Amino acid sequence: MPTEEKPTKREQELLRQVEQLRLQSEEQRVRLTEAEETLRAIREGEVDAVVVVGSKGEQIFSLVGTDSVYRLIVETMKEAAFTVALDGKVLFCNAQFGQFVKRPLEQIVGHPLPEFIAKNSHAAATSLLIAAQENPVKQRLVFQGIDGAPVPAHVSANVLNQPDGLSICVVASDLTDLENSTELIQQQRRQQESLRKSEERLALAASATHIGMFDWNVPARTVLWTQAHEAIFGYAPAAATATTTTATATATTEHDYRAWADRVHPEDMPRVEEELRRCQRDRTPLEVQYRIIWPDGSLHWVDSKGIFLYGSDGNAERMLGVVMDITAHKQAEAELARTKTLLETLLTQAPVGFTFIDRELSYVLINEQLAVLNGLPVAAHVGKHVGDIVPTMLPAVQEVTSRIVATGQPVKDQEFTGETAAQPGVTRYWNESWFPIREGTGAIVGFGAVVEEITERKRAEEELRALLHEKEVLLKEVHHRVKNNMQVLASLVSLQADNVDDPATRDVLDDLRDQVRTMALVHENLYQSESLADIDFAEFTRGLTASLARSHGRGNSDLRLTLDVELVTLPVESAVPCGLILNELVTNAYKHAFRGRKSGEVVVGVHAVSAGRVCLSVRDDGVGLPAGVDWRQSPSLGLRLVQMLARQVHGELDMRAENGTTFQLTFAPSAPKGRDHA
Structure with missing residues (x-):
């Protein structure tokens, strides 16, 4: 329940002194009033005698015809008294007034009153x-001593009507002690108000930042908790900071000591209690982190800080402190520890090298694998410049890191070449990927690198390239010899045809010669190509049609051969049948399309069409096929061969008989076995 603040012992003593001074001041006012009344009565002749009580006992003085008793009374008063002429000069004063202004009487009487007033x-x-x-x-009224110190006083002034003229009689009561005590009380109240406002601001800040505050009464084993403290320990839902008011932020609730102890994790309680005993014994601040368990079983971490307050007997009376939920911080620490462990495992177990270097290219971190590659221990790297460890690789490292700084992007799969202390004088190869390391502001503060040695792979690649070169040379030689053999075969067929008188037999031999030459031309293009597997079919078509024109266009100079070809590359598996198809179609055009005519045109086309397909076409403007002839059922060996070869390349063969004859083959080039065709 909420508790009221009780005055401290110091406050109680000040209040007692103020009350005593108030009573003294009241007593002085009463005496001042009595003195004023007595003086008035004496002045107006209403009193015949006065009794003065002093060290000589009671003395009775007659007042008839004398003013000595008047002076006697003034001199014996506890209050300061003086008379002032109307021009402001002091005519008379008692000793008490001299004490007021800290001057002897002879330095007062006859002097202007303002000399003694602040x-x-x-x-x-x-x-x-x-x-x-x-x-x-x-x-x-405030008087002033010779030392300049102010003397506040309560004064009473009356006019005196004396034979020598009017004057003013002033009686003053010193208020210094009373006002000092009052000022002290007011100052303390101002301090208390300032402290209260500071506490409110602190409480509001603590509530907004979810910091709980507690006040532990050690002897009574009770503790006051703020609402934020209760929420941290799972006793109440946390209040929304946007609606927190001063009243709710500073409100406290009293709990038994067990309310705290019941929440502390059993494994942490002995450590926390020992820390409390140590702080109480050594009079040092408390700072301890421990776990608490909420009613729902969830585990939370808290950080508690506090200080003991001790009584006059030296025993701890209270502890004031704060508590903060650090569960998220602990979880972040655990996650960071897991990440660190993972990183350390990666650095130590990965089969590649890792390193981090700063902007000056000095090693900050390096794993064992990279240290072994460099031929030096890990400790020999840290703090050393890259140029001191691997001087032959420094230019490449400078180039890569400069590129990263300029672009802010990583550089991947960069090949490095150099030497290390592990194998002096031996050129080695590494595949490296570099990336920037940034601080919280995004500025690049260093670089990380993943290093994999590829020396053996490079050597294997070089050996493979050498082996492939040998195979290329061998394959070129094979193609060259096949071409030569076919040319010999074509020459033999041509010689045989020259010795045959039967025209039909000669035509068969001529066709066979052209077919052999076509295949020879394919092999000639193959061994001249770079890949040895693909040929430039456009170039092949130019060579083939030129050869056919020379063979079949003799004596027919008005027959034109037109090429409409573009760059198309075909594998040998497609080039041979397509070359034979072109050979048959162009030969047929020369032989049969222009019977009875001396002029005409043969157009050969090679084009790449959609979806990676190729279109071959042979068009003539000759007489065309006879009406009613089904070319697909033709007994002609040439047309049957064309259809068979079209099926071999899985192509579509079409014929149009418009203004001559057009044959068109559309197909997808086949990929050679063992590789994909792009």
Whole structure:
């Protein structure tokens, strides 16, 4: 339940002193009033004698015809008293007034009153003297001692009507002690108010930042908790900081000590209690982190800080402190530890090298694998410049890191060549990927690198390239010899045809010669190509049609051969049948399309069409096929061969008989076995 603040012992003592001074001041006012009344009665002749009580006992003085008793009374008063002429000069004063202004009487009487008044009270003193001429006046007035110290006083002023003229009688009561005590109380109250506001601001800040505060009464084993403290320990839902008010932020609830102890994790309680005992014994601040268990079983971490307050007997009376939920921080620490463990495992177990270097290219971190590659221990790298460890690789490292700084992007799969201390004088190869390391602001503070040695792979690649070169040379030689053999075969067939008188037999031999030459031309293009597997079919078509024109266009100079070809590359598996198809179609055009005519045109086309397909076409403007002839069922060996070869390349063969004859083959080039065709 909420508790009221009780005054401290110091506050109680000050209140007692203030009350005592108030009573003394009241007593002085009463005595001042009595003295004023006595003086008035004496002045107006209403008193015949006075009794003065002092060290000589009671003495009775007659007042008839004398003013000595008047002076005696003034001298024996505890209050300061003096008379002032209307021009402001002091006519008389008692010893108490001399003590007020800390001067002997001879330095007071005859001097102007303002000499003994504080400057800020001069106007008030003048007003007092003027007003007292009409009526008695009571007010506060500040005198000033010879040392400049102010002396506040409560004064009472009355006019005196004496034979030598009017004067003002002033009686003053010292208020210094009373006002000092009052000022002390007010100062303490101001301090208390400032402290209260500071506590409110602290409580609001603590509530907004979810920091709980507690006040532990050690002897009573009770503790005051703020609402934020209760929420941290699972006793109440956390209040929304946007609606937190001063009242709710500073409100506290009293709990038994067990309310705290019941929440502390059993494994942590002995450690926390031992820390409390140590802090109490050594009089040091408490700072401890421990786990608590909420009613729902969830585990939370808290950080508690506090300080003991001790009584006059030296025993701890209270502990004031704060508590903060650090569960998220602990979880982040655990995640960071897991990440660190993972990184360390990666660095130590990965089969590749890792390193981190700063902007000056000095090693910050390096794993064992890379240290072995460099031929130096890990400790020999840290703090050393890259140029000191692998000088032959420094230019490449500088180039890569400069590129990263300029672009902000990583550089992947960069090949490095150089030497290391592991194998001096031996050129080695590495595949490296570099990436920037940034701080929280995004600025690049260093670089990381993943290094894999590829020396053996490079050597294997070089050996493979050498082996492939040998195979290429061998394959070129094979193609060259096949071409030569076919040319020999074509020459033999041509010689045989020259010795045959039967025209039909000669035509068969000529066709066979052209077919052999076509295949020879394919092999010639193959061994001249770079890949040895693909040929430039456009170039092949130019060579083939030129050869056919020379063979079949003799004596027919008005027959034109037109090529409409573009760059198309075909594998040997497609080039041979397509070459034979072109050979048959162009030969047929020369032989049969222009019977009875001396002029005409044969157009050969090679084009790449959609979806990676190729279109071959042979068109003539000759007489065309006879009406009613089904070319697909033709007994002609050439057309049957064309259809068979079209099926071999899985192509579509079409014929149009418009203004001559057009044959068109569309197919997808086949990929050689053992590789994909792009």
